[in-house]
Amino acid sequence: MPDTEFSVDTFRQELRTWLRRELPAIWGTPTRPVRPREADDLEMRRRFDRALYAVGWAGLSWPAAYGGQDAPIDCERILAEEATEAGAPERYNRVGLGIVAPAIIGFGTAAQKDRYLRPILNSDEIWCQGFSEPNAGSDLASLSTRATLVDGSWRITGQKVWTTLSAVADFCLLLARTGEPASGHRGITAFIVPVHQAGVTVRPIRQINDSTEFSEVFFDSAETVADPVIGVVDRGWQLAMSVLAYERSTNLLNRQVRLAMTLRALRHAAGRYRDSVPEPLVDDLVDIWIRSAALQYTVRDHLAEIGRGESPGIGNNATKVYWSETYQALGDLALEIRGVVPPEGNELLDDEPDWYDFFLASRASSIYAGTDEIQRNIIAERGLGLPRR
Amino acid sequence: MIELPDQTEVEVVEALSDFLAKEAPLARSLQAAQSAIGFDRPLIEHLSSLGFFRLSSSSEEGGLGLSQRLVGACCAQAGRVLLGGPWFEQLLAARLLETTGATGLLDEVLPGSVLASLPLAASAWRNPPQATVSGGRAQFVSGSCVLGFADGVDAWLVPAGNPVTGAAVLVRVRPEPARARPRRGFSLLWREFGVQLADAEGDVVGALEDGRREAHLLDVARLLALVSVGAAAAVLESATEYAKLREQFGRPIGSFQSLQHRLADVFIDLEHVKSLAAATLDPAEQPQLRRLVPMAKVAADRLAVSSAGTALQVHGGLGFTWELPVHHYLKEALRRRTVPQQTAVYREQLREQVLSYNL
Numbered sequence: 014m015p016d017t018e019f020s021v022d023t024f025r026q027e028l029r030t031w032l033r034r035e036l037p038a039i040w041g042t043p044t045r046p047v048r049p050r051e052a053d054d055l056e057m058r059r060r061f062d063r064a065l066y067a068v069g070w071a072g073l074s075w076p077a078a079y080g081g082q083d084a085p086i087d088c089e090r091i092l093a094e095e096a097t098e099a100g101a102p103e104r105y106n107r108v109g110l111g112i113v114a115p116a117i118i119g120f121g122t123a124a125q126k127d128r129y130l131r132p133i134l135n136s137d138e139i140w141c142q143g144f145s146e147p148n149a150g151s152d153l154a155s156l157s158t159r160a161t162l163v164d165g166s167w168r169i170t171g172q173k174v175w176t177t178l179s180a181v182a183d184f185c186l187l188l189a190r191t192g193e194p195a196s197g198h199r200g201i202t203a204f205i206v207p208v209h210q211a212g213v214t215v216r217p218i219r220q221i222n223d224s225t226e227f228s229e230v231f232f233d234s235a236e237t238v239a240d241p242v243i244g245v246v247d248r249g250w251q252l253a254m255s256v257l258a259y260e261r262s263t264n265l266l267n268r269q270v271r272l273a274m275t276l277r278a279l280r281h282a283a284g285r286y287r288d289s290v291p292e293p294l295v296d297d298l299v300d301i302w303i304r305s306a307a308l309q310y311t312v313r314d315h316l317a318e319i320g321r322g323e324s325p326g327i328g329n330n331a332t333k334v335y336w337s338e339t340y341q342a343l344g345d346l347a348l349e350i351r352g353v354v355p356p357e358g359n360e361l362l363d364d365e366p367d368w369y370d371f372f373l374a375s376r377a378s379s380i381y382a383g384t385d386e387i388q389r390n391i392i393a394e395r396g397l398g399l400p401r402r
Numbered sequence: 403m404i405e406l407p408d409q410t411e412v413e414v415v416e417a418l419s420d421f422l423a424k425e426a427p428l429a430r431s432l433q434a435a436q437s438a439i440g441f442d443r444p445l446i447e448h449l450s451s452l453g454f455f456r457l458s459s460s461s462e463e464g465g466l467g468l469s470q471r472l473v474g475a476c477c478a479q480a481g482r483v484l485l486g487g488p489w490f491e492q493l494l495a496a497r498l499l500e501t502t503g504a505t506g507l508l509d510e511v512l513p514g515s516v517l518a519s520l521p522l523a524a525s526a527w528r529n530p531p532q533a534t535v536s537g538g539r540a541q542f543v544s545g546s547c548v549l550g551f552a553d554g555v556d557a558w559l560v561p562a563g564n565p566v567t568g569a570a571v572l573v574r575v576r577p578e579p580a581r582a583r584p585r586r587g588f589s590l591l592w593r594e595f596g597v598q599l600a601d602a603e604g605d606v607v608g609a610l611e612d613g614r615r616e617a618h619l620l621d622v623a624r625l626l627a628l629v630s631v632g633a634a635a636a637v638l639e640s641a642t643e644y645a646k647l648r649e650q651f652g653r654p655i656g657s658f659q660s661l662q663h664r665l666a667d668v669f670i671d672l673e674h675v676k677s678l679a680a681a682t683l684d685p686a687e688q689p690q691l692r693r694l695v696p697m698a699k700v701a702a703d704r705l706a707v708s709s710a711g712t713a714l715q716v717h718g719g720l721g722f723t724w725e726l727p728v729h730h731y732l733k734e735a736l737r738r739r740t741v742p743q744q745t746a747v748y749r750e751q752l753r754e755q756v757l758s759y760n761l
Contacts, residue, residue, distance in 0.1 A: 393662035
């Protein structure tokens with residue numbers, strides 16, 4: 014923890030200085046990356062998370078009682094901007110920070126807060142999130158993973174899918190059915206389940222980009238922790254909706270900043286070999302540039318609303334769609350531009366990021382965190398008040 | 403709808419919204435457009451008396467000292483009802499006069515005791531009509547310009563270029579209806595007049611350096627972007643309400659997913675374009691206006707045309723008739739797309755800028 018009191022005014026400059034000093038050894042810089050692929054990558058991210066924790070900025074807008082700074086939400090924007098600008102990695106424990114911590118802060122008991130929040134903040138304990146199932150994706154409320162009371166403790170049986178970080182996670186925040194099979198959103202409960210146990214099998218999924226970021230996870234009468242229910246039994250749906258909404262706004266901030274930085278790299282490459290880039294591609298680049306700027310100011314406006322204690326609500330659903338479409342268009346365009354610049358330009362383009370992987374990975378963005386079609390349904394029904402189908 | 407810094411400003415926008423809904427519904431603007439001068443002059447004077455043209459002016463200038471963002475939010479409200487008359491010209495005249503330090507005329511424009519019209523086209527400011535200037539008087543040698551409202555206003559504010567030095571000044575010309583000839587345009591609310599300036603005389607109001615003229619054009623473009631944002635919000639609302647009421651196959655058409663998603667797409671676009679357009683008015687973003695304003699204008703023009711197009715489709719056959727106001731939203735969007743210059747020109751500027759980034 015820093016000796017001095019946190020100050021919003023000096024934060025950006027202090028952060029910038031700190032990043033310049035700490036980051037290169039851990040992770041490299043945009044022009045001098047030292048990062049390896051997958052396995053080591055995670056350990057390096059954890060080191061960065063811990064360094065951030067040590068200096069006191071891991072949970073800027075968190076309550077001080079749980080290791081945060083009680084700083085205005087806008088500081089999270091400054092952190093995202095500066096860290097991304099410096100080439101810092103995504104936070105390793107992003108599910109813990111983005112989903113689990115808000116669930117525990119909002120719905121957990123005092124004992125659960127004491128037990129789980131600090132290890133999330135310093136990445137001592139990594140979390141994954143068990144929501145989606147093979148037959149419950151868009152229709153999440155139809156999930157069928159079962160939780161039953163055996164001798165006074167809850168046991169889990171079923172299957173989850175598209176579970177990010179489950180291969181390395183210590184705990185899973187899991188939604189399971191505790192009501193009748195057809196109880197829909199009324200019979201769902203949120204549990205804390207340890208991942209390292211005999212009853213849990215994690216099987217990596219080979220994705221179209223050859224990464225195994227998502228896994229499928231099988232629960233065979235898996236044990237839960239003592240005091241495993243977050244919130245109230247059969248009321249997990251409200252918790253899930255609330256934390257997903259929160260996650261959308263914090264996650265979109267990071268995603269927007271990251272997209273803007275990637276776009277700059279592409280503009281740099283396209284500008285350097287401008288004679289090779291046909292006008293239609295320049296037009297596409299302009300369109301994406303406009304959308305990226307619109308995203309930036311929209312996220313800023315949404316954060317201002319959160320700062321006032323309001324919720325962007327449906328605005329976040331809109332931004333999720335706008336972002337994923339922009340992300341995919343950017344990936345597509347990068348491959349087009351890569352195809353027209355001379356070989357030395359390809360080297361420039363391949364430097365950072367790997368555009369082929371960037372494009373392929375972007376295809377997941379309109380599917381996860383609620384498909385874009387589900388977002389449009391929500392906008393139509395709750396934002397515009399159109400009648401249900 | 404536009405994110406505002408404090409509650410006072412939110413209340414100002416709500417008050418304006420109520421006023422416009424009551425006093426200036428589209429039907430009334432359309433009716434006024436049929437009159438001899440083409441607009442409802444008492445309404446514009448009423449708006450002036452409410453302080454519409456001096457919201458962001460400093461208190462020394464008799465203004466209310468509110469934020470630029472608020473001005474944008476008010477433009478969006480005017481866009482919602484497709485407010486007719488030279489309110490936009492009057493607003494831009496006030497803003498231009500403030501920057502040229504023409505306090506005398508400004509004192510008359512801010513409260514609306516003088517209604518001014520000025521050309522909005524970029525060409526008029528970049529290649530102004532030529533005039534010789536002496537002793538505070540300007541004598542136009544040649545040239546013409548296009549004014550939205552030539553009749554029923556008290557002053558034409560026209561840029562004039564010195565034929566020898568090229569230096570430009572802003573000139574106040576006394577309106578002479580004989581010089582103005584109506585032109586055919588898209589809009590039924592905003593009449594276009596070609597104004598012949600040869601031999602006209604006027605008073606020099608202030609100097610217009612190149613930078614000031616370009617800044618003025620950026621101001622026109624960004625406020626028009628906000629007008630478009632308001633118009634898109636209004637047209638989305640009306641299409642949504644219609645989709646809830648209109649029934650086919652025994653159910654409201656708004657329950658069909660194909661239609662829901664079309665309307666949701668307008669909502670998504672609007673949510674983002676409004677933030678981009680409002681950002682052009684933020685003090686912190688002023689160094690970036692050369693990039694931001696073209697972006698906002700391109701995005702807002704596209705949104706205004708596409709939202710009106712979607713609304714027209716949602717209204718079905720009725721949308722294609724004169725019975726509903728949807729077509730006015732489309733026509734006004736097409737007009738704004740040409741002001742102060744065609745959107746494509748902004749796209750062209752952005753093409754150059756997008757390739758000028760060095761890591």
